[in-house]
């Protein structure tokens with residue numbers, strides 16, 4: 001009830017697309033009975049959680065923040081959602097996002113932008129001259145609603161999706177722990193796809209140990225998702241006395257990217273020094289193909305989007321245009337009316353990259369570059385580096401008015417410079433809050449590990465915490 005009350009009090013954040021109040025109260029009551037009988041289903045019994053609106057939820061509207069799916073009610077729940085429900089966790093609602101998870105600000109959805117809860121906290125407000133309703137900072141994205149839900153204390157954990165940074169980016173800007181697990185560790189069944197070869201469900205919480213508990217529960221092989229892989233060991237319990245003495249921490253030199261703010265850079269060096277002072281070996285390393293990651297991601301993303309979006313034709317799911325002079329015309333206007341310009345732009349680009357005469361030049365080349373990027377990480381980890389320490393974002397959260405300016409939009413792909421290579425390579429990464437900026441907004445740093453070393457990554461994150 002207190003979470004539901006907070007949802008009402010924080011409506012201005014626009015974190016939720018749907019609030020499942022009745023269901024939440026019913027589930028909470030059932031959990032209360034179990035707890036009073038001393039028979040909880042597990043550590044998450046009765047714990048409120050929120051789910052990004054691109055995960056299917058049985059009998060609950062799932063919109064992807066798109067007009068195309070504004071009335072879509074799935075007949076089944078995503079595997080990861082079902083696992084949380086089976087544990088007795090209480091679903092508070094479905095969270096706001098960029099349309100079909102395309103974006104880094106949660107400013108591009110059909111239901112309007114998400115506001116970062118830190119816009120309304122004392123340290124930021126005291127320094128900002130603007131009125132709270134005219135200038136507020138973005139939540140990051142595309143899982144901005146999930147991050148805002150956890151940061152504003154209306155849920156204790158939330159599911160996001162991470163294709164190029166969409167869980168870590170809002171996690172960093174909202175001051176949360178945000179995990180992008182190894183590709184395949186968590187089932188994608190029921191997660192409406194953006195880029196199937198890079199999508200993973202992400203976890204947003206307020207502490208590393210919470211993330212470990214949730215990861216332990218969600219991780220599983222799933223017959224519904226043939227890309228799932230078994231976990232090497234239990235992921236739920238982190239060692240209590242993790243020692244960084246024998247740890248080798250790599251600092252990729254290419255991540256000193258243009259646009260990196262002085263404050264984020266200072267935090268990055270500060271935490272690297274902290275490792276060094278505690279006996280870890282901190283080494284500069286090189287990931288030479290980093291500079292190609294954004295374009296490589298872009299080509300692969302658009303190509304997969306072009307193929308994924310073909311299902312939204314006005315016949316099978318969602319919105320259907322009234323224009324019915326021909327089937328082609330109906331397809332065309334359905335998509336024109338149903339998708340925003342970001343989605344339509346990617347469908348067009350993707351189909352262009354996949355044209356017979358372009359396929360080798362763009363798509364096949366991007367696949368090769370993808371291998372080179374993945375190999376950069378492999379070489380570094382094979383040389384004895386345990387984890388990489390990097391920033392998560394270039395700066396702290398931007399004011400909405402800056403972020404949405406036309407000339408900033410073209411630059412916005414650059415925002416994902418630290419996060420996208422991780423998805424391209426399928427590796428695990430965690431972003432965690434380490435400081436507040438002078439403006440009073442959270443700064444996050446990222447740890448990247450070798451595939452399936454999610455537990456070790458969280459252990460290092462907990463050490464920083």
Ligand code: GLN
Nearest residue numbers: 101102103163164165166
């Ligand atoms: N910002 C990236 C994009 O727009 C990543 C999005 C994501 O991770 N879902 O594609």
